[in-house]
Amino acid sequence: MGSPLSRDPIADARRNWEERGWADVAAPMAAITAIMRTQQILLARIELTLKPFGLTFARYELLALLSFARNGSLPMKKASTLLQVHPTSITNAVDRLQDAGLVRRSPHPTDGRTTLVELTDEGRTLAKRSTAALNAAVFSDPGFGPDDVDQLIRILRDFRRNAGDFTDS
Amino acid sequence: MGSPLSRDPIADARRNWEERGWADVAAPMAAITAIMRTQQILLARIELTLKPFGLTFARYELLALLSFARNGSLPMKKASTLLQVHPTSITNAVDRLQDAGLVRRSPHPTDGRTTLVELTDEGRTLAKRSTAALNAAVFSDPGFGPDDVDQLIRILRDFRRNAGDFTDS
DNA sequence: ACGAAACCATTGGATGTCCTAGTATATTGC
DNA sequence: GCAATATACTAGGACATCCAATGGTTTCGT
Known part of the structure; x- marks a missing residue:
C-alpha cells in the first residue's frame, strides 16, 4: 500500500x-x-x-463459534448476540457459508420463529484447519510481547464492559 | 444491536x-x-x-489531514501514504468530498502526473466543526483511563513500528 | 380465548471499503 | 531518445454493514 x-x-x-x-x-x-x-x-x-x-473473518468467526457450540448448532439470533453483529450480517454470512456447503439451516424444534445454523462435516473440518492456520500465522506471533498482551486484554475488557458489551466481572 | x-x-x-x-x-x-x-x-x-x-470516518480523516497541511493541500499519493489506505480509496473519498464542495482538485505546479487535493473554505470550516464534535463526544470521554491511554499508545506504537508502518523512534 | 405487542429471520436497497486490472500521462534513469 | 518507473483515474467485482419494511410466530395481558 x-x-x-x-x-x-x-x-x-x-x-x-x-x-x-x-x-x-x-x-x-x-x-x-x-x-x-x-x-x-x-x-x-x-x-x-x-x-x-475461501473464508473472510466474519465467516470464520461464525464457523469458529459453531465449532464450540454444544452440537455444532446455534440459533441465528444467538450467533448475532455472541458475535455482536447485526442479524442481517448473520443472514448474509450464513447464506455464503451455506453456498459453500459449510453450514446448513434447520428449523428450531420448538420455536417456529428461530432457525438453527448447523455445521456440516465439511464445515467442522474447515473450522479446524483454518483455526490451525490462524494460530500458526497470526496468534503465535501477534506482534505484542506477553506482558503487553495481558495489558491489552485487561484494558480492552474494561472498555468493552463499560461500553455495555457484557456485565460480569 | x-x-x-x-x-x-x-x-x-x-x-x-x-x-x-x-x-x-x-x-x-x-x-x-x-x-x-x-x-x-x-x-x-x-x-x-x-x-x-455528512461525513464518514474515512472522509473525516482526509479532511482533518488536509486541515493540518501547509496550505490545506496535499498530493493524492501523499494522502494515501499518510492515511495508510489504498490509492483508490483516496480517489473515492475525494470524489465524494468534492461533490459536497469540501475539497477541490488542482494540478500540481511542477509535476504533471500528480494532482493536489485542496480544502475549500467550506471544507476548512467543516473540518473544524466536526473535529470539535469528535473531541467533545468521543475523545474527551474515550472509555479508557489516563494511564491506560498511555499504555495503549505505547503498546500500539511498538506494534505499528514492528509492522512496518514507520521507522523512527 | 383473543388481540396486541414483541420477537425472529429475511428481503431489498443504499453505503462504503478494498482489490485487481487496465489506461493515460508524465517523470526519471540510462 | 528510450525504457522503466510513478501517479491518478476508470471500471468492475467481492464484501460487510446498516436501515426500513415484510411475513410469520410466539408471548402476554385482559
Missing part, C-alpha cells in the same frame, strides 16, 4: 492536536487512532491467512 | 482455546479479538458523531 514512513503519523497528529489547543484530548485521540490502524493491520493479516480457505 | 451479555464472549473464547490445547496462543487470540471488537465500538461512536456533518 505504501512504503514505511520515516515518522509516526499518529504521533504527528497528536502534536497537531496539542498545537491547536486540544491538548486535553490529544492523547485519547492518539490512542483511538492507533486502535483503528492496528485493527486494520491485524485484519489484513487474518484475511490473508483465511483467503486460501 | 443486542442486549448486554452476562458473560464476556472473548473470555469464553479464550477458555475454549485453552481447552482445545491451544493454550499457548489463547491469550494473543483474546487480545486480537478484543482489538477487533473495540475498534467496532469506537468506529460506531465516531460515525454517529460525524453523521450530522
Whole structure:
C-alpha cells in the first residue's frame, strides 16, 4: 500500500492536536487512532491467512463459534448476540457459508420463529484447519510481547464492559 | 444491536482455546479479538458523531489531514501514504468530498502526473466543526483511563513500528 | 380465548471499503 | 531518445454493514 514512513503519523497528529489547543484530548485521540490502524493491520493479516480457505473473518468467526457450540448448532439470533453483529450480517454470512456447503439451516424444534445454523462435516473440518492456520500465522506471533498482551486484554475488557458489551466481572 | 451479555464472549473464547490445547496462543487470540471488537465500538461512536456533518470516518480523516497541511493541500499519493489506505480509496473519498464542495482538485505546479487535493473554505470550516464534535463526544470521554491511554499508545506504537508502518523512534 | 405487542429471520436497497486490472500521462534513469 | 518507473483515474467485482419494511410466530395481558 505504501512504503514505511520515516515518522509516526499518529504521533504527528497528536502534536497537531496539542498545537491547536486540544491538548486535553490529544492523547485519547492518539490512542483511538492507533486502535483503528492496528485493527486494520491485524485484519489484513487474518484475511490473508483465511483467503486460501475461501473464508473472510466474519465467516470464520461464525464457523469458529459453531465449532464450540454444544452440537455444532446455534440459533441465528444467538450467533448475532455472541458475535455482536447485526442479524442481517448473520443472514448474509450464513447464506455464503451455506453456498459453500459449510453450514446448513434447520428449523428450531420448538420455536417456529428461530432457525438453527448447523455445521456440516465439511464445515467442522474447515473450522479446524483454518483455526490451525490462524494460530500458526497470526496468534503465535501477534506482534505484542506477553506482558503487553495481558495489558491489552485487561484494558480492552474494561472498555468493552463499560461500553455495555457484557456485565460480569 | 443486542442486549448486554452476562458473560464476556472473548473470555469464553479464550477458555475454549485453552481447552482445545491451544493454550499457548489463547491469550494473543483474546487480545486480537478484543482489538477487533473495540475498534467496532469506537468506529460506531465516531460515525454517529460525524453523521450530522455528512461525513464518514474515512472522509473525516482526509479532511482533518488536509486541515493540518501547509496550505490545506496535499498530493493524492501523499494522502494515501499518510492515511495508510489504498490509492483508490483516496480517489473515492475525494470524489465524494468534492461533490459536497469540501475539497477541490488542482494540478500540481511542477509535476504533471500528480494532482493536489485542496480544502475549500467550506471544507476548512467543516473540518473544524466536526473535529470539535469528535473531541467533545468521543475523545474527551474515550472509555479508557489516563494511564491506560498511555499504555495503549505505547503498546500500539511498538506494534505499528514492528509492522512496518514507520521507522523512527 | 383473543388481540396486541414483541420477537425472529429475511428481503431489498443504499453505503462504503478494498482489490485487481487496465489506461493515460508524465517523470526519471540510462 | 528510450525504457522503466510513478501517479491518478476508470471500471468492475467481492464484501460487510446498516436501515426500513415484510411475513410469520410466539408471548402476554385482559
